[in-house]
Amino acid sequence: MDDVLGGITAALGFTSAALHCGIKAKTGALDLAVIAAERPVAAAGLFTTNLAKAAPVLVSREHLDRAAGHARAVVVNSGCANACTGDAGLQDARNMARAVADALGCGEHEVLVASTGVIGVALPMQKVVPGIRNAVQRLGRDAAADTARAIMTTDPFPKEHAVTVTTPGGDFTVGGIAKGSGMIEPHMATMLGFLTTDADVPPALLRRALTESARDTFNAITVDGECSTNDSLFAMASGASGVKIDDRSYAALLDGLRAVSRHLAIGIVRGGEGATKLIAITVEDASSPDDARRVARTIANSPLVKTAVHGADPNWGRIVASAGRSGVTFDVDRTTVRVGGVLLFENGLPHDDASPRAAEHMKGAEIRIDVNVGTGGGGAATIWTCDLSAEYVRINGEYRT
Amino acid sequence: MDDVLGGITAALGFTSAALHCGIKAKTGALDLAVIAAERPVAAAGLFTTNLAKAAPVLVSREHLDRAAGHARAVVVNSGCANACTGDAGLQDARNMARAVADALGCGEHEVLVASTGVIGVALPMQKVVPGIRNAVQRLGRDAAADTARAIMTTDPFPKEHAVTVTTPGGDFTVGGIAKGSGMIEPHMATMLGFLTTDADVPPALLRRALTESARDTFNAITVDGECSTNDSLFAMASGASGVKIDDRSYAALLDGLRAVSRHLAIGIVRGGEGATKLIAITVEDASSPDDARRVARTIANSPLVKTAVHGADPNWGRIVASAGRSGVTFDVDRTTVRVGGVLLFENGLPHDDASPRAAEHMKGAEIRIDVNVGTGGGGAATIWTCDLSAEYVRINGEYRT
Numbered sequence: 001m002d003d004v005l006g007g008i009t010a011a012l013g014f015t016s017a018a019l020h021c022g023i024k025a026k027t028g029a030l031d032l033a034v035i036a037a038e039r040p041v042a043a044a045g046l047f048t049t050n051l052a053k054a055a056p057v058l059v060s061r062e063h064l065d066r067a068a069g070h071a072r073a074v075v076v077n078s079g080c081a082n083a084c085t086g087d088a089g090l091q092d093a094r095n096m097a098r099a100v101a102d103a104l105g106c107g108e109h110e111v112l113v114a115s116t117g118v119i120g121v122a123l124p125m126q127k128v129v130p131g132i133r134n135a136v137q138r139l140g141r142d143a144a145a146d147t148a149r150a151i152m153t154t155d156p157f158p159k160e161h162a163v164t165v166t167t168p169g170g171d172f173t174v175g176g177i178a179k180g181s182g183m184i185e186p187h188m189a190t191m192l193g194f195l196t197t198d199a200d201v202p203p204a205l206l207r208r209a210l211t212e213s214a215r216d217t218f219n220a221i222t223v224d225g226e227c228s229t230n231d232s233l234f235a236m237a238s239g240a241s242g243v244k245i246d247d248r249s250y251a252a253l254l255d256g257l258r259a260v261s262r263h264l265a266i267g268i269v270r271g272g273e274g275a276t277k278l279i280a281i282t283v284e285d286a287s288s289p290d291d292a293r294r295v296a297r298t299i300a301n302s303p304l305v306k307t308a309v310h311g312a313d314p315n316w317g318r319i320v321a322s323a324g325r326s327g328v329t330f331d332v333d334r335t336t337v338r339v340g341g342v343l344l345f346e347n348g349l350p351h352d353d354a355s356p357r358a359a360e361h362m363k364g365a366e367i368r369i370d371v372n373v374g375t376g377g378g379g380a381a382t383i384w385t386c387d388l389s390a391e392y393v394r395i396n397g398e399y400r401t
Numbered sequence: 402m403d404d405v406l407g408g409i410t411a412a413l414g415f416t417s418a419a420l421h422c423g424i425k426a427k428t429g430a431l432d433l434a435v436i437a438a439e440r441p442v443a444a445a446g447l448f449t450t451n452l453a454k455a456a457p458v459l460v461s462r463e464h465l466d467r468a469a470g471h472a473r474a475v476v477v478n479s480g481c482a483n484a485c486t487g488d489a490g491l492q493d494a495r496n497m498a499r500a501v502a503d504a505l506g507c508g509e510h511e512v513l514v515a516s517t518g519v520i521g522v523a524l525p526m527q528k529v530v531p532g533i534r535n536a537v538q539r540l541g542r543d544a545a546a547d548t549a550r551a552i553m554t555t556d557p558f559p560k561e562h563a564v565t566v567t568t569p570g571g572d573f574t575v576g577g578i579a580k581g582s583g584m585i586e587p588h589m590a591t592m593l594g595f596l597t598t599d600a601d602v603p604p605a606l607l608r609r610a611l612t613e614s615a616r617d618t619f620n621a622i623t624v625d626g627e628c629s630t631n632d633s634l635f636a637m638a639s640g641a642s643g644v645k646i647d648d649r650s651y652a653a654l655l656d657g658l659r660a661v662s663r664h665l666a667i668g669i670v671r672g673g674e675g676a677t678k679l680i681a682i683t684v685e686d687a688s689s690p691d692d693a694r695r696v697a698r699t700i701a702n703s704p705l706v707k708t709a710v711h712g713a714d715p716n717w718g719r720i721v722a723s724a725g726r727s728g729v730t731f732d733v734d735r736t737t738v739r740v741g742g743v744l745l746f747e748n749g750l751p752h753d754d755a756s757p758r759a760a761e762h763m764k765g766a767e768i769r770i771d772v773n774v775g776t777g778g779g780g781a782a783t784i785w786t787c788d789l790s791a792e793y794v795r796i797n798g799e800y801r802t
Contacts, residue, residue, distance in 0.1 A: 049726070050722060050725040050726045051724075051725035051726075051730070051731065051733055052721050052722055052724070052725030052733045081718075083718065083722075084718055084721055084733070084746065084749065084750070084751065085749075085750070086734075086748065086749040086750040087749075118718070119716075119718025119719070119721070119722065120717065120718045120746070120751040120753075121751075182705065183705060183719075183722065224704045224705065225702075225703075225704070226703060226704070226705050226719075226722065226723065226726070227722075227726040228722060229718075229721075229722050229725065301626075302626075302627060303625045303626070303627070303704070303789075303793070303797070304583065304584060304625065304627050304797055307793070307794050307796075307797035307798045308797065308798065310794065310798045311797070311798025311799055313798070313799075316521065317482075317484065317485055317519070317520025317521045317630075318520070318584075318627075320453050320485055320520070320630075321451060321453055321484075321520065321584065321627065321628075321629060321630050322627065323452075323453070324451040324452035324453035324630065325450070325451045325452075325627070325628040329452070330452065332452055332453045332485070333487075345485065345521070347487070348485065348486075348487040348488075349485070349486070349487045350485065350521040350522075352521070388704075388794060389794060390791035390794045390795065392704070392708070392794075393708050393711065393789060393790060393791045393793075393794065394791065395708075396704070396705055396708035396709065396712070397708045397709065397711045397712025397714070398712055398714075
């Protein structure tokens with residue numbers, strides 16, 4: 001597998017466009033994008049489990065059902081989440097799809113919709129609809145970087161990635177873009193992510209691969225433990241490479257999706273609101289992978305662990321205390337804690353002499369925390385998160401003002 | 402019921418002492434206290450549900466069992482949690498009890514032990530044991546305020562309260578002290594709390610009243626969602642008022658315990674690390690009180706809600722989004738959100754014109770958030786929390802350094 005350039009349009013058969021239509025107040029700030037296939041192609045989506053699902057989530061889920069796992073295009077805006085906007089919001093999301101469908105000459109239910117931004121504000125449809133018409137006219141293969149930018153809100157940098165996967169049946173490409181960067185603890189999907197591939201994949205297999213690849217990538221990250229109203233992850237497969245995916249070549253597709261998804265997911269954490277450090281928390285030897293994930297997630301969402309990492313303090317006590325309240329059963333006396341590979345806690349006792357070496361590791365930008373809970377069950381999982389800084393407080397105390 | 406002075410020794414039959422024995426580095430900083438009854442009295446304890454239970458928690462639980470719900474005294478230190486300290490830590494906790502028992506002339510298992518402070522550090526027993534002997538010699542009824550101070554760590558102010566309850570059988574008094582102020586989301590008990598009463602209560606009834614009164618007081622607060630290794634809440638009943646508590650007068654005891662506990666618990670939230678505002682989150686009309694508690698707790702622990710409150714931003718979207726990810730089932734379109742009594746969200750739609758009035762309320766020091774989830778079930782609960790400030794990050798990034 002090789003990294004390639006081209007982001008969301010690296011895979012053959014896809015075009016994109018991005019522009020400023022006026023949802024964001026700042027002149028020229030990209031706030032609208034369309035990603036299109038040459039014809040209706042296999043498509044899959046994963047959506048937020050939040051009860052408060054935004055209008056575009058409801059509409060996209062319905063469209064995927066009605067089109068039996070196919071789509072021609074995705075339209076996405078930033079600056080307004082179109083969430084908690086009632087029936088008028090639902091109609092706005094449908095009208096976004098219709099505007100794309102009219103311009104492309106396809107069915108409304110072949111268009112998926114995504115929105116991100118402030119909750120509870122109506123979309124300025126008098127700007128969005130002309131913007132969509134403009135975007136469809138500009139669709140091309142040179143707008144990938146702008147498309148990655150157009151979906152950003154508080155993200156400090158765009159997230160895009162693409163790989164080419166070599167199989168006995170030929171090469172195919174997987175590309176994608178994603179955005180964060182607050183309200184991030186995806187359950188079943190992430191904030192917004194879009195993946196394209198030119199492999200030829202039946203819809204059911206694409207859905208299975210998307211679900212499986214999300215488990216250890218988009219669903220293994222957390223910035224602040226907040227699952228949003230708009231989380232959506234889409235994949236579209238054009239088939240333009242001529243490489244057919246079946247049960248035998250499924251693993252190659254999964255590898256490609258996972259590689260791009262992991263890169264984008266970790267990018268979301270690196271760009272988490274106020275983040276200065278990436279933290280990888282691995283829990284091993286739990287009774288099951290689910291137990292390992294739960295312990296890792298509790299540590300990852302602990303404000304005391306996150307602030308300790310921010311202060312480069314190898315405070316293993318907070319790690320043990322958060323693992324201990326995770327609801328998972330294990331024996332603290334059989335638990336080991338390592339920070340940056342340095343053993344800090346074992347047999348119920350600290351190794352305080354090792355603390356300065358762990359503190360040295362924590363001054364870096366990438367922090368490793370490894371916890372072995374010693375159940376003999378062998379369950380393991382990694383969760384990625386970031387530190388908690390005063391900047392997170394500043395961003396979120398002032399977001400709407 | 403009337404508020405009275407006297408804190409932990411307001412109830413007849415109790416004495417206390419507090420001093421600096423040298424656990425805390427700062428000269429003169431109070432770090433050790435003893436609370437004693439004139440004879441072994443009815444006692445009850447609630448302890449952390451964290452798997453990583455500190456040595457004093459294990460020892461106190463064992464002593465309460467062995468003494469069949471009786472105790473003569475509690476010894477408590479601050480500055481060192483005696484948690485994750487292995488067998489040596491257990492021995493230290495036992496030796497603290499023994500030192501009190503020797504000085505008072507009672508059995509070791511009639512002494513309860515509590516510690517709070519840094520995890521994973523051994524107690525300086527060569528300072529603690531002489532300190533305990535000194536403290537027992539100084540026991541009196543004039544040290545309540547110092548006793549409340551001696552259990553503080555990062556708490557910005559001491560928490561003490563006492564009430565006198567009038568019953569047909571006569572008056573009795575309930576007093577107490579508590580400390581926070583980080584790693585606060587008690588499950589079954591709070592960080593450290595001590596209650597005394599001069600009512601005459603059988604141990605089983607005292608335990609029942611303590612459990613019941615904690616549910617809507619100490620167990621209804623959260624600062625940062627972190628359940629600590631040392632959470633302990635103790636109650637002792639001397640009987641010195643001569644007022645007997647039985648099934649008929651149980652409600653009066655519960656009222657008294659609840660009044661003191663609520664005052665102390667809210668004090669812990671007000672004094673939460675970096676807190677500038679007290680937030681009372683009430684959820685009504687859930688399917689059950691447990692569901693209501695779960696929704697309220699999810700909102701209370703949402704960093705986005707806590708930072709919005711910090712910035713006086715009536716961001717009801719974050720409130721709806723956190724309620725929606727709580728795992729509790731309800732219909733968002735039947736949900737109402739009020740901030741400071743001002744209706745901000747109803748029928749799936751915002752009332753943005755009301756936003757300035759809600760913002761005005763949020764500039765104050767006490768914030769009310771009311772969420773009605775409209776299930777028709779009538780389940781209600783209130784959780785108290787505080788805002789999340791940059792100061793929380795500073796305190797916890799630098800706690801050990």
